[in-house]
Amino acid sequence: MQAQTILLVGHGSREVSGNLEIQAFAEQWRAREPQRRIEVCFIEFADVLLDDGLDLAARHGGQVVVVPLILNAAGHVKMEIPEYIEHARLRHPHVEFVYCRHLGSCEEILTILQRNLRKAMHTLDVPDPRNTGVIVLGRGSSDRVANGEVAKMARWLYEETDHDLVDIAFTGITHPRLESVVQRQIKLEMRQIMVLPFYLFTGTLIERIRRQVTRLQSQYPHVHFVLGPYLGFEDEIYRLLEQRIQEATANSQPVMMECDGCKYREFAADHGLGPHHHA
Numbered sequence: 001m002q003a004q005t006i007l008l009v010g011h012g013s014r015e016v017s018g019n020l021e022i023q024a025f026a027e028q029w030r031a032r033e034p035q036r037r038i039e040v041c042f043i044e045f046a047d048v049l050l051d052d053g054l055d056l057a058a059r060h061g062g063q064v065v066v067v068p069l070i071l072n073a074a075g076h077v078k079m080e081i082p083e084y085i086e087h088a089r090l091r092h093p094h095v096e097f098v099y100c101r102h103l104g105s106c107e108e109i110l111t112i113l114q115r116n117l118r119k120a121m122h123t124l125d126v127p128d129p130r131n132t133g134v135i136v137l138g139r140g141s142s143d144r145v146a147n148g149e150v151a152k153m154a155r156w157l158y159e160e161t162d163h164d165l166v167d168i169a170f171t172g173i174t175h176p177r178l179e180s181v182v183q184r185q186i187k188l189e190m191r192q193i194m195v196l197p198f199y200l201f202t203g204t205l206i207e208r209i210r211r212q213v214t215r216l217q218s219q220y221p222h223v224h225f226v227l228g229p230y231l232g233f234e235d236e237i238y239r240l241l242e243q244r245i246q247e248a249t250a251n252s253q254p255v256m257m258e259c260d261g262c263k264y265r266e267f268a269a270d271h272g273l274g275p276h277h278h279a
Helices: 016-032 050-058 075-091 107-123 144-159 178-187 204-219 235-250 263-270
Strands: 004-010 037-042 063-068 096-099 132-138 166-170 192-197 224-227
Touching: 004 016, 004 050, 004 235, 016 037, 016 235, 037 050, 050 063, 050 075, 063 075, 063 235, 075 096, 096 235, 107 132, 107 144, 107 192, 107 224, 107 235, 132 144, 132 178, 144 166, 166 178, 178 192, 178 204, 192 204, 204 224
Parallel strands: 004 037, 004 063, 063 096, 132 166, 132 192, 192 224
Antiparallel strands: none
16 A cells, blocks of 8 residues: 555645644644654645645655645635645656545535533623524635535524524625624624634634724623633544545545636636646
8 A cells, every 4th residue: 555645735824823723723633543644734834835745745756745725716726726736746757646625515525613602602601592693704705605605504503593684704805894784783682692713723813803802892891792612622633634635545546626617717727727726
């Protein structure tokens, strides 16, 4: 059986603690699966970026399984990582590179969101869900499919709870933003508002969200705000990664990625536009 190396690809953050959390996540994964060789790299804002990470994993030979530690598929997942893998195949022709699907919006992620919502509700001694609004807060993208995945999770959460309002908001790039959704929920007489970050780890944007929620609490003192935890080090994330690896390596046919055959990706490749032009 050929040697296998897992290359875990994090997004990367200007906030060093975010990158350290991903490193700690990888350490915990190694402890859970000691038979696996797991390397880590980042897309940006870190010392070990994609090119170096792919070369580092390829030095072991055999098979390199590239695992994006990313919730939603936008430009990084659809274009940037595949482009770097293609270049790595040229540099390492005797190594097999296998690309896994991203985590995605699925039952495992819903389970974590439900748990985080329960934790947030218990912070206020479990108020009436009918006048407690919920906001699933995503990063925001120029990719409508990625934004739609956040909406999907909010709808599923609505279906599984008794909350009258489960909305989405984004921290950047697209709309609605957190402040406008909060204003809407208050107009609809929500007495408590639970903000659930649709993020894996801490970073610059998580710190920004904390400041935003603090300002909103001072702006609307008659409403109780609770900021729930991000998704982080939950068992479901580890199991989902193992599932993605199994899907990618056990199938005789390659897994279809969201952007395979996409006309924008093909246009960008044909015109040398690089990985950041999906929108």
